[in-house]
Amino acid sequence: MSRLLEAALGGRRWGIYARLSKDREGSGLGVERQVDEVTKKITYIDPSGVIVDIYIDNDMSASKKKRRPDYERMIADLESGRINAFAVWHIDRLTRRNAELERIVDLVEATKAQFACVSGDVDLGTYTGRMVARILGAVSQGEVEHKAERQKAAYLQRALEGKAWGCGVRRYGYDSDGITIRPEEQKVVRHMVEHVLKGGSVNSLVTWLGDNDHRTSQGNRWASRAIVRLLLNPAMAGHRTYGDEKRIEVDKPDGTKQEITVTKEKEPDAFIVARDCWPAIITDDERRRLRVILKDPDRTTNPGGSNKRKYLLSGGILICGLCGRPLTGHRANSGLPGYHCRKTAPYGGCAKIRIAAGPLELDVASRVLARYASPVVRKRLAEAASPGGDVTLGNELADLEEKLEQLGRDYADPMIPMSRGAFLEANKSLAAQVNDVKGRLKQAQRSTALPEMVTPKSLAAWWAAAEIEERRGLILTVIDHIVVHPSTRPGFRGLDKDRLTYVWR
Numbered sequence: 001m002s003r004l005l006e007a008a009l010g011g012r013r014w015g016i017y018a019r020l021s022k023d024r025e026g027s028g029l030g031v032e033r034q035v036d037e038v039t040k041k042i043t044y045i046d047p048s049g050v051i052v053d054i055y056i057d058n059d060m061s062a063s064k065k066k067r068r069p070d071y072e073r074m075i076a077d078l079e080s081g082r083i084n085a086f087a088v089w090h091i092d093r094l095t096r097r098n099a100e101l102e103r104i105v106d107l108v109e110a111t112k113a114q115f116a117c118v119s120g121d122v123d124l125g126t127y128t129g130r131m132v133a134r135i136l137g138a139v140s141q142g143e144v145e146h147k148a149e150r151q152k153a154a155y156l157q158r159a160l161e162g163k164a165w166g167c168g169v170r171r172y173g174y175d176s177d178g179i180t181i182r183p184e185e186q187k188v189v190r191h192m193v194e195h196v197l198k199g200g201s202v203n204s205l206v207t208w209l210g211d212n213d214h215r216t217s218q219g220n221r222w223a224s225r226a227i228v229r230l231l232l233n234p235a236m237a238g239h240r241t242y243g244d245e246k247r248i249e250v251d252k253p254d255g256t257k258q259e260i261t262v263t264k265e266k267e268p269d270a271f272i273v274a275r276d277c278w279p280a281i282i283t284d285d286e287r288r289r290l291r292v293i294l295k296d297p298d299r300t301t302n303p304g305g306s307n308k309r310k311y312l313l314s315g316g317i318l319i320c321g322l323c324g325r326p327l328t329g330h331r332a333n334s335g336l337p338g339y340h341c342r343k344t345a346p347y348g349g350c351a352k353i354r355i356a357a358g359p360l361e362l363d364v365a366s367r368v369l370a371r372y373a374s375p376v377v378r379k380r381l382a383e384a385a386s387p388g389g390d391v392t393l394g395n396e397l398a399d400l401e402e403k404l405e406q407l408g409r410d411y412a413d414p415m416i417p418m419s420r421g422a423f424l425e426a427n428k429s430l431a432a433q434v435n436d437v438k439g440r441l442k443q444a445q446r447s448t449a450l451p452e453m454v455t456p457k458s459l460a461a462w463w464a465a466a467e468i469e470e471r472r473g474l475i476l477t478v479i480d481h482i483v484v485h486p487s488t489r490p491g492f493r494g495l496d497k498d499r500l501t502y503v504w505r
Contacts, residue, residue: 011048012085012114015074019057019093031056034089037118042087045116052083075103078113085114091122164240164278170217172230179278188214189281192231196293197286199473202227231282231290234272238280241271288394292441312361312468313339313482317475321485321501325349329357339484355484359495364475364482367502369459371478397437404430442476480505 018034035054042049055070071094077083088094094117095101108115108124115124164178171178173185192205202224209222216222234241244263282290311329318327320341325348327339337357341349371377407430410416411423463471483501 012046012050013052013083014042014046014049015053015055015077015083015086016042016051017055017071017074017086017088017094019068019071031058034093037089038087041116041118046085049085053077075107078107078111081111083113084111085116087116087118089117090119091117171233171235172217173236173281174278178235181279181281186281189230189236192227193282193286193290196231197289199470201467201469202294204467204469228294232268232287232294234268234287236280236282237284237287238276238278239272240274240277241268242273243271285394288398289441292397292438296442311337311339311357312471313357313364313475315472317472317479317481318355319481319483320349320353321483321499322352323350327353327355327484332356353484353486355499356495360500363495363497363500364479365463365471368475368478369463371504372474373456373459377478394441397434397441400430400434400437404434478505479503 016035016038018031018038020030020034035056039051042051053074055074057068057070074083074086078086091101095104104115105124107113115122170176173189174181188209191208195205195208196202205227206222206224209227214222216226230236314327314329316326318339319325320327323341325341327341327349328347330338330340330342332338332340332354339355339357339360341347341351341353343349343351404427407423407426411418463474466474480503482503485499485501487496488498489496
């Protein structure tokens with residue numbers, strides 16, 4: 001466009017748009033230079049024009065779908081007629097996405113607005129100008145995609161080489177380099193590990209951390225979910241992970257394959273790409289044992305709501321004598337706590353068995369403490385908790401899980417002959433072994449949290465001071481479950497012990 005023609009279009013109401021993807025110094029000098037250059041351009045092509053507003057999105061990318069406040073404000077002003085011309089330093093300051101460029105082209109055609117840019121003379125009012133803009137937009141989008149691919153490849157290479165993640169939120173227990181251990185935070189993490197392995201609850205850890213004013217690396221109060229995520233993070237054992245979500249193939253019970261999405265929060269070990277890359281705060285064996293405890297479905301005490309346990313015998317200890325479903329903690333119509341076979345989802349029981357909590361829990365406590373005081377029982381528990389016992393079980397669990405994964409790979413390999421029936425049988429056998437080892441591992445871990453001094457007085461003192469999860473640990477050490485049958489004495493307000501069948505370990 002010639003200067004004389006540009007001058008003839010004078011008197012427009014101009015808006016200037018400037019953007020910088022990354023303002024590393026936070027000074028805003030990059031956008032200031034853009035505004036200066038664009039102002040000179042407007043003064044040159046439209047001496048009678050007026051700059052109505054300047055729109056700046058500093059430290060903000062145009063290659064993503066993230067909202068740019070001043071960009072949207074400028075679009076709104078064009079649509080309302082507040083401005084009827086706009087200018088940028090380069091078309092890629094305005095947008096790097098073809099879809100967004102088409103929106104701007106349609107807006108220019110609809111409002112007859114004038115567009116100008118300093119670098120690369122693009123006239124969106126003509127066919128040729130729009131074609132040039134689209135070519136420049138395609139090049140910009142291609143550059144963005146290529147840069148993203150290069151960055152992704154570089155991040156993966158760093159991960160495969162075992163290099164620590166050098167940006168983002170600092171991981172608790174380590175300095176910002178992700179490698180150097182912070183001794184004071186290390187002590188806190190070790191307390192968390194030992195507390196959970198000894199049967200303590202995560203909720204009590206939240207209380208302890210708050211009472212002692214221990215904060216996260218960002219200075220926030222600890223929450224249960226953050227503690228679980230930290231303790232199960234492979235990085236705490238010195239392992240490098242990559243990615244947050246991916247699709248994997250799993251074997252269904254019928255032998256067919258199914259593609260599912262897994263996340264790092266739920267299956268962190270699936271994202272390990274390099275091992276033993278920096279000093280560990282939590283050992284691999286501890287992580288395996290923590291996973292068995294923290295991923296145990298029985299810890300979800302209320303499937304429909306809060307995960308904080310309120311009832312001592314919930315979570316599968318009490319079994320309905322009619323339908324075989326677990327009883328759940330539930331207040332009766334009188335307001336007194338009790339256990340109930342609930343019919344509503346997600347429980348699926350028969351709703352025909354109820355029992356008061358208070359008398360039952362006293363009976364269970366007295367029987368459990370008396371049984372634990374038996375030298376024969378304690379000897380069996382001591383053998384289960386012998387030095388290295390839980391470590392051996394942890395290694396056995398890891399081996400079985402690896403065998404399960406290898407079985408799936410072998411079945412999928414066309415070079416390895418394996419019938420569907422053989423696969424299903426082997427898969428069933430290994431899964432049963434995994435469940436057995438997990439059960440024995442939980443039993444061995446419970447025993448480490450039990451009282452060492454066994455006298456009636458010491459047991460009573462321990463029970464009175466113990467948390468609900470520690471009490472449950474002792475109960476589950478000596479009891480497999482208790483079957484609650486229908487009442488045989490209607491109207492009786494005490495505990496009808498004939499209703500109870502104790503199944504001891």
